[in-house]
Structures are given as C-alpha cells and as structure tokens.
Amino acid sequence: MKSILYDKTTQAIENTLRNPLVLIVAALVLGAAALVPLWMLFPYYRWLLSDPFWFPIIVMGVMLKVILTSTAVCILAERKLASFTQDRHGPNRVGFWGLLQPMADGLKFFLKEDITPANVDKPIFMLAPVLALITALIGFAIIPWAGDVHWPWMPEGEVVRTQVASLNIGILYMLAVGSLGVYGIVLGGYASNNKYSFFGGMRATAQMISYELPLGLALLSVLLVSGTVRPELIVDTQATTGMWYVFYQPIAFFIVLVCTFAEANRTPFDLAEAEQELVGGFHTEYSSMKFAMFFLGEYAHIVTGSAIMVALFFGGWHCWGLTSAADTSWIGMLIKLNVYFAKVAAFVLFFMLIRWTIPRFRFDQLMRICWLGLVPLGIALLAGTAILVALGWQHNLWASLGMNLVLLVLTLIYTARSTVPVTGRQTDLPEIQVRPA
Amino acid sequence: MPGIASWVERSVRAAGEWNLNGMSTLLVIFLVLGATGLFLALPGTRGGWRPVGMALLVAAGILLVFVLADFALGRELPIWFGGCALVALFAATRVITHTKPVYSALYFVLLIVAVTGLLLLMSAEFLAAALVIVYAGAILVTYLFVIMLAQQARLAPYDARAREPFVGCVAGFVLLAIIAAQLLVAPSGVGAEPTVEEAAGTVEAVGTLLLTDYIIAIQLAGLLLLAGMVGAIAIARRQAADSTPQNGGVD
Numbered sequence: 001m002k003s004i005l006y007d008k009t010t011q012a013i014e015n016t017l018r019n020p021l022v023l024i025v026a027a028l029v030l031g032a033a034a035l036v037p038l039w040m041l042f043p044y045y046r047w048l049l050s051d052p053f054w055f056p057i058i059v060m061g062v063m064l065k066v067i068l069t070s071t072a073v074c075i076l077a078e079r080k081l082a083s084f085t086q087d088r089h090g091p092n093r094v095g096f097w098g099l100l101q102p103m104a105d106g107l108k109f110f111l112k113e114d115i116t117p118a119n120v121d122k123p124i125f126m127l128a129p130v131l132a133l134i135t136a137l138i139g140f141a142i143i144p145w146a147g148d149v150h151w152p153w154m155p156e157g158e159v160v161r162t163q164v165a166s167l168n169i170g171i172l173y174m175l176a177v178g179s180l181g182v183y184g185i186v187l188g189g190y191a192s193n194n195k196y197s198f199f200g201g202m203r204a205t206a207q208m209i210s211y212e213l214p215l216g217l218a219l220l221s222v223l224l225v226s227g228t229v230r231p232e233l234i235v236d237t238q239a240t241t242g243m244w245y246v247f248y249q250p251i252a253f254f255i256v257l258v259c260t261f262a263e264a265n266r267t268p269f270d271l272a273e274a275e276q277e278l279v280g281g282f283h284t285e286y287s288s289m290k291f292a293m294f295f296l297g298e299y300a301h302i303v304t305g306s307a308i309m310v311a312l313f314f315g316g317w318h319c320w321g322l323t324s325a326a327d328t329s330w331i332g333m334l335i336k337l338n339v340y341f342a343k344v345a346a347f348v349l350f351f352m353l354i355r356w357t358i359p360r361f362r363f364d365q366l367m368r369i370c371w372l373g374l375v376p377l378g379i380a381l382l383a384g385t386a387i388l389v390a391l392g393w394q395h396n397l398w399a400s401l402g403m404n405l406v407l408l409v410l411t412l413i414y415t416a417r418s419t420v421p422v423t424g425r426q427t428d429l430p431e432i433q434v435r436p437a
Numbered sequence: 438m439p440g441i442a443s444w445v446e447r448s449v450r451a452a453g454e455w456n457l458n459g460m461s462t463l464l465v466i467f468l469v470l471g472a473t474g475l476f477l478a479l480p481g482t483r484g485g486w487r488p489v490g491m492a493l494l495v496a497a498g499i500l501l502v503f504v505l506a507d508f509a510l511g512r513e514l515p516i517w518f519g520g521c522a523l524v525a526l527f528a529a530t531r532v533i534t535h536t537k538p539v540y541s542a543l544y545f546v547l548l549i550v551a552v553t554g555l556l557l558l559m560s561a562e563f564l565a566a567a568l569v570i571v572y573a574g575a576i577l578v579t580y581l582f583v584i585m586l587a588q589q590a591r592l593a594p595y596d597a598r599a600r601e602p603f604v605g606c607v608a609g610f611v612l613l614a615i616i617a618a619q620l621l622v623a624p625s626g627v628g629a630e631p632t633v634e635e636a637a638g639t640v641e642a643v644g645t646l647l648l649t650d651y652i653i654a655i656q657l658a659g660l661l662l663l664a665g666m667v668g669a670i671a672i673a674r675r676q677a678a679d680s681t682p683q684n685g686g687v688d
Binding site for chain 2: 121124167168169173176179180182183190198202205209212229
C-alpha cells in the first residue's frame with residue numbers, strides 16, 4: 001500500500017539531505033549568497049563599524065541573531081547529549097546526523113495550532129511568554145564580548161568596544177534584569193487558570209526570590225576582589241594579570257553556579273515544570289510559538305548566565321598566550337570572540353550534562369539548600385573576603401585560597417556533625433519548639 | 438490652524454500668568470481635572486463614567502507634564518522625561534483604579550520601570566538599579582504571590598468598589614495642591630539646571646557617601662531591618678503552630 005505521508009519522493013529528499021556533502025555544499029552556497037554582497041558593499045558601510053554609536057547597535061543585532069540561532073543548536077545538542085547519556089541514538093532522521101533537526105523543530109512550532117484556552121486571563125496570558133523571552137535577552141547588553149577593537153581605517157589610538165552598553169552599574173544591571181525574569185513564569189502560571197500551572201508559578205516565585213540572596217552574596221565577594229562593578233573592567237583586569245577570579249574565589253563561583261541553575265529553572269531546580277507532579281508546570285496551557293518563546297527564554301537564560309559567569313570568574317575572552325588586552329586588531333577580536341564563545345559553550349554543555357545526571361530536588365530540599373546551605377555559606381564567604389580586603393590581601397592567591405579552604409573545612413565539619421543532612425527527609429528534622437499561641 | 442494654536446497658546450499663557458495666592462490657575466485647573474477624573478475612574482457604582490474619568494485624568498497628566506512644567510520651570514521638558522512621567526502617572530492611576538488586584542500589582546511594576554527611566558535620565562544609575570532589584574524584583578513579586586494565593590473566583594466587594602472615593606480624592610489632591618504650590622513659589626530650588634557632576638550617581642559615589650556621611654543612617658536602617666526580620670520569624674513560628682498542630686508545627 002502506498003503511504004501518503006512517506007512516499008518515494010519524501011524518501012529521496014530525506015536521503016539526499018542525509019548526505020553530508022550535500023549539506024556542506026548547501027551551506028557554502030547559502031553563505032556565499034549572504035556574504036558576497038556584504039563584502040562588495042563593505043567600503044560603503046564600514047564607517048558604521050568605527051562609529052561609537054552605531055557599532056554597539058551592530059553588536060546588538062549580531063549577538064541577538066547568534067543567541068537565537070544558538071538556542072536552536074542548543075536544543076539539538078541537548079537531545080544528542082540526552083541520548084548519549086541514555087545510550088540511544090537521538091535525532092538522526094533529518095539531515096546528516098540529525099543536523100537539520102532544529103529547523104524541523106522550528107517549523108513544527110510554527111505549524112502547530114496556537115490554542116488559547118477559554119477561561120484564561122487573556123492579556124496576561126499573552127504578556128507572559130514575551131516577558132520571559134525579553135528579560136532573558138536584555139541581559140546580554142553588558143557582556144564584554146571581545147574587548148576593544150581598532151579597525152584599520154580608524155584614526156590611530158581610537159577603539160570601539162564590542163559591548164552593547166558600558167554601564168557603571170554593571171553587575172547590578174544583571175541582578176535587576178534577573179530579578180524581573182520571574183514575572184514571565186509567575187504570570188504564565190497565574191493567567192493559565194489551571195491549578196497545576198498555578199503551583200508551577202508559585203514554586204518559581206519562591207525559588208527565584210530565595211536564590212537571589214546567595215547569588216547576590218557570592219557576587220559581592222567577587223566584586224570585593226575586583227573593586228569594580230563594570231564587567232569589561234573585571235575582564236580586563238583578569239586578562240592583564242592572567243589570574244582568573246575563579247582561582248581567588250572558588251566557593252563564590254560554586255554558589256553562583258548553583259544559583260544560575262536555579263534562576264534558569266534548570267534541572268535539578270526545575271520544580272516549576274515538574275512533569276511528574278504538575279503535568280507541564282507553568283507552561284501546561286501554552287502551545288505553538290507561545291510555548292516556543294518560553295523555551296527560547298530558558299535557553300537564552302542559560303547562555304546569559306554562562307556568559308556572565310565566564311566574564312566574572314573565567315576571564316571572559318582571555319586565554320593565556322592567545323589573547324591580550326593590548327591586542328586591538330580585528331583578527332585579535334575574532335580570536336577573543338571565539339575564546340569567549342568556546343567558554344560559554346563549555347558552560348552550556350555542563351548545564352546539559354547536569355540535567356541528565358542529577359535528578360530533581362524535592363521542594364523542601366530546594367528551600368533548605370538555599371536557606372540552610374548557600375545563604376550561611378555566602379555570608380561567611382562575604383565576611384571572609386571583607387577581612388582579606390581589610391588586610392589588603394584580596395589579590396594574594398594563597399591568602400584567598402586559604403580562606404576558601406578554611407570555609408570548606410568548616411562547612412564539611414558542620415555537615416558531618418549535623419544529624420540530618422540539608423537534603424534530608426522532612427520527618428527526620430528535629431521538631432521546632434513552638435510556644436503556644 | 439495656526440490661528441487656533443496661537444489663540445490656545447495666548448489663553449494658556451494668560452491663565453498661567455494669573456496667580457491666585459501664588460498658585461497658578463493652570464495648577465488649579467489641573468487639580469480639579471485630576472480630582473474629578475480620579476473620582477470618576479475609581480471603581481464603584483458609577484460604571485458608565487469610568488472612561489470619562491480616565492479621559493479627564495489623561496488630560497490632567499498631559500497638562501501637568503507639558504504645560505504646567507513648562508510654566509513652572511521656564512523651559513521645555515525633555516521628551517524622554519515627558520514620556521516616562523506620563524507612563525508613570527498612567528500606571529499609578531491604574532494601580533488604584535483597576536478592580537483586579539493582579540493587574541494593580543502589574544501596573545505598579547510598570548510604575549517602577551517608568552520611575553527607573555526618570556532616575557536614569559538624572560544619571561542616578563545606582564538608585565535605578567536598586568529600585569528595580571528591591572521593588573520590582575522582590576517586594577512586588579511577593580505582593581503578587583500573596584494576591585494570587587488570596588484570589589477569589591469572583592470579584593471581592595472591597596475590590597469592586599472604592600471605599601470613600603470622594604474623601605480620598607479631595608484629601609489627596611489638597612495635599613498635592615499644597616506641595617505643588619510650595620514648588621511654584623520657590624522656583625529657584627526646582628527650576629535650576631541640575632549641576633551635579635557626572636559621577637554623582639555611580640556605585641562608587643553612592644557607596645562612599647553611604648559609608649562616610651550617612652553611616653549612622655545606614656546602621657539604623659540595618660538595625661531596623663534586623664528587628665523586622667526577628668519579628669517576622671517570631672510571628673511566623675506561632676502561626677505555624679496554630680495551623681498545623683498535628684505534625685508539631687514543622688514548617
């Protein structure tokens with residue numbers, strides 16, 4: 001019997017697309033079609049690149065495109081990694097090694113029916129995915145992608161910065177935007193008029209408010225070491241000294257890492273969309289492109305979080321022997337950009353590995369990890385760093401490491417001596433003595 | 438058309454120059470417009486009049502931002518300031534006139550964002566970031582949390598109808614009149630161009646000031662917050678004992 005859905009023509013197209021040679025040729029042709037006109041017109045618009053007003057706008061456009069495209073690649077990578085962890089093949093039908101899967105996914109999102117359930121709170125229902133995506137995307141404004149660049153046709157000594165906005169509140173801007181990020185999820189959960197979605201939104205609120213505290217404390221420790229809140233200055237300092245801040249403040253990095261997982265709603269902190277308990281959590285009622293926007297927002301959040309962590313702890317675009325702050329040529333800029341992207345990609349892959357390795361926490365565990373684990377550790381770390389700063393030792397590697405080691409040992413002793421682990425069962429906790437009302 | 442425009446301009450100018458005990462007629466017009474509009478727009482039994490109230494309020498807002506400020510300061514306001522101020526006024530009005538608490542909270546967020554814009558225009562970047570982090574990021578999320586938990590299937594009577602809208606409007610706008618009149622009779626404090634240097638709003642400047650000139654204030658604020666936190670914990674523990682007696686009040 002001849003199947004309508006899978007006839008010989010479809011089969012032929014699929015087989016052609018699975019050939020890597022066809023894909024490479026197609027990529028070359030498409031790339032040439034896009035790049036040749038750009039290259040030929042280059043003398044006419046190159047002043048835009050050296051203009052301090054237009055260059056950040058170009059950076060913004062390019063980075064927006066890169067982030068949104070990388071989201072698609074991220075989804076493919078996530079599925080491939082998941083299948084690798086679970087000992088199966090993963091997507092391998094569309095294109096060679098499943099490389100065209102992101103396109104198929106995107107097309108599927110567009111073609112699905114966009115359902116708005118009858119009893120939802122319509123304006124908020126529409127607003128929520130937009131908020132989720134926007135708050136995840138505007139965090140990119142402060143990331144110093146590739147330091148300063150001097151184009152060959154610029155006057156001697158002038159440079160432009162590959163950063164959308166150089167704010168003197170720097171990291172605080174990131175915190176402000178991150179704290180707005182919760183609205184998308186909360187409102188999505190509320191507007192859906194569905195108990196499961198509602199619980200998802202509630203969980204997300206409690207989780208995000210809680211995890212902002214240790215995040216702020218750990219960031220403060222790094223800011224005490226760096227002495228500035230501008231991310232570009234933080235990266236420049238790390239590049240000139242060659243010492244990344246992760247060496248000075250490993251515990252701060254650990255806390256920020258955990259909090260970024262929580263803020264991005266990633267496993268093991270994805271309580272807001274726990275499938276087993278809440279169907280789909282806050283996005284149960286969303287379909288088609290509205291769901292895709294939540295999805296995009298989550299991945300954009302991961303990439304932003306990774307980029308911020310790379311800038312603060314891993315020297316941004318710095319790599320020993322490869323890049324330096326003094327090198328402002330455009331080739332140097334491209335190398336720096338690639339170094340930055342490589343670090344961010346490593347972080348994103350780490351996020352994915354964790355997702356398929358560590359199971360989700362229970363909600364009470366999640367809260368106790370934050371309030372009994374990370375917050376006291378963050379306060380102790382801040383106090384320790386403040387003491388180092390008071391003694392003038394904050395740039396002394398051995399003093400910093402010693403402080404971190406002392407903290408680690410104290411934490412381990414405390415954990416070993418406490419009868420119930422922080423992630424223990426609720427019923428194992430000692431009863432709280434309550435005086436009668 | 439230019440004839441009408443110049444006529445409007447002339448009458449507005451004449452009205453602005455006619456002073457009533459130091460209070461410009463334009464200010465009186467604004468206050469009456471605003472009070473009437475707010476009274477009509479507040480949720481209550483006057484269902485059909487609410488759009489009229491909103492229209493009056495919009496007119497009052499435009500009058501305040503573009504005409505009155507022009508007279509009071511003697512110069513035109515930057516367009517960004519006008520935009521942010523209008524959005525802030527609109528959001529603030531909707532906070533108290535909307536019948537759904539969730540929307541009120543969201544308009545409050547919009548208000549915070551608009552005020553942040555105003556602060557950024559004055560290059561008070563640290564204050565702007567702090568406002569977003571503290572209000573929009575923490576306090577209002579908690580409000581939203583509580584409002585959503587306490588939501589009811591139908592509109593609660595205290596949401597559907599404002600309590601004492603007339604008294605409230607009169608009291609509020611009389612207060613506003615006093616403040617605005619003081620601003621108008623003392624134009625030297627308001628009208629001057631801001632002379633703060635560029636670095637005044639940065640993290641470094643604010644931090645240095647907080648830890649030198651205002652050290653006692655910040656210590657007192659810290660003490661107050663600590664007391665509040667201890668009090669909240671004490672109250673929360675007793676509540677837990679009341680609501681869940683069977684498992685020993687474990688929260």
